[in-house]
Amino acid sequence: MSSRATDAKAGRLSEVIRENRTRVTVLAVLLFLFLAAFGGLDREDWFSTIMQGLSVGAITFLVASGLSLIFGLMDVLNLAHGEIFMLGAYVGWTIYTRFDTALDIVIPLLLLAAPFLLMPLWRMLASRLGATPGVRRAIGWGLLLGGGLVTWLSVTRFPLVIWDPGDFASSPGSFSTQIDLNVLEPLVADSFSGAAALAIIGLILGGSILALAMSSFQRTATEAAVGTRRMVTAAGLVALAIILHLSKSSINEWVFGLSTSWRFFLAMAIAVVIGAAVGAFIEVLLIRPLYDRPIYQLMLTLGVGFILIEVVREVWGRPEFTMARPALFNGTGEGCPGQGIGGFFSGCSTVEMFGARLRVYNEGFIVLVGILVLVGVTLLLKRTRIGMIIRAGVQDPDMVEALGINVRRVFTLVFALGSSLAALGGVLAAPSIGLSTGMGALFLLSALIALAIGGLTSFTGAAAGAVLVGLLQQLIIRFGQQGIDLPFLAEPFKPTPTLVPAASVLLMVIVLLLLPAGLFGRSER
Amino acid sequence: MTSANPSVAAGFRSWLQRRRGLLLLAAALVLFPFVISILIDGQGIGAVFSNDQGNARFLQGLAIEIFILALYAISYDLVLGITGLLSFGHAMFFAVGAYGFGILLKSFDIAWPVVVLILLVAALVQAVLFAIVLPRVKGITFALVTLGLASVFWIVIQSSDLSDWAGAEIGLQGVQPPVWFLDTTNERFAFYLVTIAILIGVFIVYTRIVDSPAGKVMVAIRENEDRALMLGYNTFWFKLLALTVASITAVLAGSLHALHQPIVTPNVAGLGFTVTALLMILIGGVGTISGALVGAAVFRLLQFYLDKWFGGASDLLIGLAYVAIVLYLPFGIVGTWRAKAVQRQKGLDFVGSLVSGRKR
Numbered sequence: 001m002s003s004r005a006t007d008a009k010a011g012r013l014s015e016v017i018r019e020n021r022t023r024v025t026v027l028a029v030l031l032f033l034f035l036a037a038f039g040g041l042d043r044e045d046w047f048s049t050i051m052q053g054l055s056v057g058a059i060t061f062l063v064a065s066g067l068s069l070i071f072g073l074m075d076v077l078n079l080a081h082g083e084i085f086m087l088g089a090y091v092g093w094t095i096y097t098r099f100d101t102a103l104d105i106v107i108p109l110l111l112l113a114a115p116f117l118l119m120p121l122w123r124m125l126a127s128r129l130g131a132t133p134g135v136r137r138a139i140g141w142g143l144l145l146g147g148g149l150v151t152w153l154s155v156t157r158f159p160l161v162i163w164d165p166g167d168f169a170s171s172p173g174s175f176s177t178q179i180d181l182n183v184l185e186p187l188v189a190d191s192f193s194g195a196a197a198l199a200i201i202g203l204i205l206g207g208s209i210l211a212l213a214m215s216s217f218q219r220t221a222t223e224a225a226v227g228t229r230r231m232v233t234a235a236g237l238v239a240l241a242i243i244l245h246l247s248k249s250s251i252n253e254w255v256f257g258l259s260t261s262w263r264f265f266l267a268m269a270i271a272v273v274i275g276a277a278v279g280a281f282i283e284v285l286l287i288r289p290l291y292d293r294p295i296y297q298l299m300l301t302l303g304v305g306f307i308l309i310e311v312v313r314e315v316w317g318r319p320e321f322t323m324a325r326p327a328l329f330n331g332t333g334e335g336c337p338g339q340g341i342g343g344f345f346s347g348c349s350t351v352e353m354f355g356a357r358l359r360v361y362n363e364g365f366i367v368l369v370g371i372l373v374l375v376g377v378t379l380l381l382k383r384t385r386i387g388m389i390i391r392a393g394v395q396d397p398d399m400v401e402a403l404g405i406n407v408r409r410v411f412t413l414v415f416a417l418g419s420s421l422a423a424l425g426g427v428l429a430a431p432s433i434g435l436s437t438g439m440g441a442l443f444l445l446s447a448l449i450a451l452a453i454g455g456l457t458s459f460t461g462a463a464a465g466a467v468l469v470g471l472l473q474q475l476i477i478r479f480g481q482q483g484i485d486l487p488f489l490a491e492p493f494k495p496t497p498t499l500v501p502a503a504s505v506l507l508m509v510i511v512l513l514l515l516p517a518g519l520f521g522r523s524e525r
Numbered sequence: 526m527t528s529a530n531p532s533v534a535a536g537f538r539s540w541l542q543r544r545r546g547l548l549l550l551a552a553a554l555v556l557f558p559f560v561i562s563i564l565i566d567g568q569g570i571g572a573v574f575s576n577d578q579g580n581a582r583f584l585q586g587l588a589i590e591i592f593i594l595a596l597y598a599i600s601y602d603l604v605l606g607i608t609g610l611l612s613f614g615h616a617m618f619f620a621v622g623a624y625g626f627g628i629l630l631k632s633f634d635i636a637w638p639v640v641v642l643i644l645l646v647a648a649l650v651q652a653v654l655f656a657i658v659l660p661r662v663k664g665i666t667f668a669l670v671t672l673g674l675a676s677v678f679w680i681v682i683q684s685s686d687l688s689d690w691a692g693a694e695i696g697l698q699g700v701q702p703p704v705w706f707l708d709t710t711n712e713r714f715a716f717y718l719v720t721i722a723i724l725i726g727v728f729i730v731y732t733r734i735v736d737s738p739a740g741k742v743m744v745a746i747r748e749n750e751d752r753a754l755m756l757g758y759n760t761f762w763f764k765l766l767a768l769t770v771a772s773i774t775a776v777l778a779g780s781l782h783a784l785h786q787p788i789v790t791p792n793v794a795g796l797g798f799t800v801t802a803l804l805m806i807l808i809g810g811v812g813t814i815s816g817a818l819v820g821a822a823v824f825r826l827l828q829f830y831l832d833k834w835f836g837g838a839s840d841l842l843i844g845l846a847y848v849a850i851v852l853y854l855p856f857g858i859v860g861t862w863r864a865k866a867v868q869r870q871k872g873l874d875f876v877g878s879l880v881s882g883r884k885r
Contacts, residue, residue: 302800310844505673
């Protein structure tokens with residue numbers, strides 16, 4: 001009885017292996033190649049190479065996981081994902097280094113956004129503007145101009161503290177140095193030019209006119225009442241903005257008094273929120289009208305990425321700069337570097353393990369966050385109701401919709417989730433690789449390669465592919481320093497940094513030729 | 526002679542008839558520098574031949590840039606618009622032409638007909654390289670593979686290992702024109718005429734390809750590849766054909782670019798330059814050959830004047846325009862023009878009926 005059961009089990013296993021012969025072979029060959037490569041490394045190098053590979057892999061995974069979720073659920077390959085990653089890094093830097101500027105810009109934005117919550121009201125008003133859609137549209141353009149003018153006049157009256165990328169003394173780069181030396185001072189804003197109440201009312205008015213203008217472009221007339229909840233939320237936003245404005249200096253003082261570690265965690269949290277907001281915004285306003293034109297979605301995300309890069313260049317300037325590492329991971333002196341696993345919690349910047357020296361931030365914290373995200377999202381997908389809906393949507397969105405579930409809302413949610421993961425990746429990457437406008441494209445490429453290797457719609461595949469790409473890159477960099485002894489060559493062969501992306505692309509092409517659906521992806525019919 | 530062979534003459538006359546618009550455009554383009562020279566510069570016709578400084582010379586240069594971009598856009602339109610292959614590595618086709626032509630001429634000192642032959646082979650090789658994966662991967666995955674291949678080229682071309690030839694991040698400079706009529710600095714009008722001739726020639730070849738049976742199969746692949754397969758066409762060869770033709774055209778455009786620009790930057794190999802191609806055919810209308818020409822002209826003029834008026838913010842404005850076109854003008858200028866043909870005809874008939882006073 002039991003022997004028959006084991007026979008059946010063994011039979012099933014061999015069947016699985018036979019069905020996935022190519023896959024198993026590819027995995028075995030890859031494993032062998034990686035083991036051989038690590039065997040060829042010097043003794044103390046192999047552990048640090050693995051950990052650095054995992055660190056790069058973790059950041060790549062944070063980008064790739066969002067891409068994979070979004071592509072799996074709604075078949076949109078979001079090519080702006082790398083730029084959301086980049087935006088996350090820049091927003092994180094701003095919260096970490098120049099919280100005062102972020103707070104300043106939030107206040108007018110809140111005031112401007114509040115009227116947009118009352119959209120049903122504007123729709124109703126707009127449908128009474130003129131008899132024909134043509135007249136309404138003409139009035140709409142006029143309102144758009146007027147609203148823009150009012151908004152511009154009010155915003156310029158606000159006392160905003162901003163840096164100047166053109167002036168070195170007050171550029172992001174020099175702020176980064178100042179925070180590293182602990183000499184960063186809050187910027188001093190001018191007072192309101194004119195009455196404060198006028199500027200605030202002007203902004204609310206501007207937002208209202210703009211919202212009315214936008215709703216006058218709609219085709220059909222609607223008559224819907226504004227719910228109490230929307231009213232309360234809008235009023236709440238205005239109240240929040242005014243409270244923030246009144247208590248601005250004390251909030252700034254409090255945040256600048258925090259230790260850099262706490263500020264870093266604050267930066268992570270806010271970047272995640274901003275990433276989610278940007279993602280939801282892109283999905284609702286730009287991607288949603290194009291669900292029946294897939295190629296145009298791709299082109300659109302390409303354009304959005306382009307715009308985001310230009311926005312970052314305008315706001316933060318073109319030169320690259322660094323982000324100081326938080327104090328928690330920057331300790332030196334007595335008792336440093338730490339030893340063993342416990343060394344990761346000693347507050348030192350480096351730790352010694354297996355004869356290798358690791359950086360606590362890069363090889364400890366980033367890898368830890370990567371693992372936490374992997375576990376968290378897997379639990380979300382496997383154990384919660386929303387995860388069940390997402391998994392069902394990956395298989396067949398039409399069926400899910402037929403079952404009475406609002407798939408559109410799930411789409412927005414997943415887009416926001418994916419974008420927030422990318423933004424988190426950006427903040428994590430900033431202290432280790434610095435900030436530049438090219439970082440998005442770089443990690444998007446790595447993430448796309450990781451996805452293609454792992455299988456486009458497979459979440460596990462995204463993780464495996466990211467780790468593979470990270471390990472491969474670090475291996476090549478390490479062999480570039482060490483050199484490989486090849487037969488028939490007098491000098492050891494040293495791969496140049498150019499070969500790093502080339503090798504991962506080559507790996508992708510080979511894997512795709514053997515397994516078009518990737519290592520873990522299901523082949524399409 | 527013509528009376529001895531009337532069918533040839535008739536054929537030629539009907540060809541003239543069919544290509545009337547194109548020939549008029551070519552004539553207008555040839556006359557364009559003279560008109561500018563007389564009307565705006567206040568110089569004579571001789572100023573164009575003697576290559577004097579002025580608006581005429583400057584606008585010829587801008588027009589040559591437009592023609593080169595148009596060649597590049599046309600080639601991308603054949604791949605994406607006609608055959609429906611989403612390639613994100615098209616900039617590599619162009620960059621291989623620009624860098625290959627420049628490096629071979631500058632560093633290896635090879636006679637230019639041999640350079641052309643080598644580039645032809647290179648164009649074939651890269652088309653095959655792109656097509657190798659086609660039987661296995663489709664759609665998005667193909668886009669990823671091509672993006673990866675082009676990114677590798679982009680990284681390799683600006684690496685310091687090749688800086689003696691390709692000039693690393695600064696770019697390739699100092700390419701000398703091999704023959705007098707390819708000299709954009711000293712013989713700009715000749716170069717202008719050469720680029721017009723090449724563009725018109727390529728345009729005619731492309732319209733012929735699209736109208737040929739092979740072109741119909743390419744369109745069929747775009748619309749429904751399984752059905753084309755079912756009808757017995759080996760779609761792979763048609764895709765390879767499209768990629769090869771596009772690759773040769775883009776390499777040609779790249780070579781002209783290397784001659785016309787004082788410096789070839791690594792940007793022409795980057796994803797941004799593929800986006801430029803996408804943008805141009807989107808403006809003109811995806812899948813319309815003439816749309817690529819319109820798109821290139823509109824794009825370059827927009828870029829030029831936005832840069833003049835807004836400076837650093839112009840790239841942002843172009844990005845916004847791109848998104849707006851994707852959202853609100855999906856068929857581009859030519860596509861929308863064609864879609865509205867019926868409406869326009871109705872309007873014309875209405876005006877005609879008013880003029881003639883006849884009831885319809």
